Amino acid sequence: xxxxxxxxxxxxxxxxxxxxxxxxxxxxxxxxxxxxxxxxxxxxxxxxxxxxxxxxxxxxxxxxxxxxxxxxxxxxxxxxxxxxxxxxxxxxxxxxxxxxxxxxxxxxxxxxxxxxxxxxxxxxxxxxxxxxxxxxxxxxxxxxxxxxxxxxxxxxxxxxxxx
Numbered sequence: 001x002x003x004x005x006x007x008x009x010x011x012x013x014x015x016x017x018x019x020x021x022x023x024x025x026x027x028x029x030x031x032x033x034x035x036x037x038x039x040x041x042x043x044x045x046x047x048x049x050x051x052x053x054x055x056x057x058x059x060x061x062x063x064x065x066x067x068x069x070x071x072x073x074x075x076x077x078x079x080x081x082x083x084x085x086x087x088x089x090x091x092x093x094x095x096x097x098x099x100x101x102x103x104x105x106x107x108x109x110x111x112x113x114x115x116x117x118x119x120x121x122x123x124x125x126x127x128x129x130x131x132x133x134x135x136x137x138x139x140x141x142x143x144x145x146x147x148x149x150x151x152x153x154x155x156x157x158x159x160x161x162x163x
Contacts, residue, residue: 025155031092047089049096060103076127
């Protein structure tokens with residue numbers, strides 16, 4: 001994949017819209033509904049929000065490493081057994097939403113400040129040979145979009161009569 005020299009503003013816009021979608025999909029639900037697992041063994045709405053917040057933290061840390069170090073090693077993230085995710089999920093959702101939103105604004109501001117060379121800075125990820133800041137941001141956008149779709153499904157299931 002050849003590096004794109006343009007600053008991918010569409011990705012920044014997408015991440016901004018998706019943050020708003022996350023908040024919209026959990027609006028007006030109580031903690032009990034948010035924590036309800038619609039499908040056994042699958043995350044609740046609240047857990048999905050916490051996962052997205054946690055992944056945002058991981059990805060922002062990777063981006064900072066790539067921007068401040070020469071070709072740093074990037075470790076894969078495995079959510080199973082992540083103690084920080086568990087701490088997030090134990091908090092009220094409003095607190096997690098505030099954290100996600102504040103950190104999203106910081107991440108977007110950081111990314112906005114990058115020139116094209118910053119977007120092309122690379123790291124060494126064992127699964128992705130062309131890993132750079134742009135790839136990480138694009139990966140984040142699509143990963144998050146997948147989970148927002150799951151949130152839409154969970155939200156719709158909560159509204160079914162008889163549930």
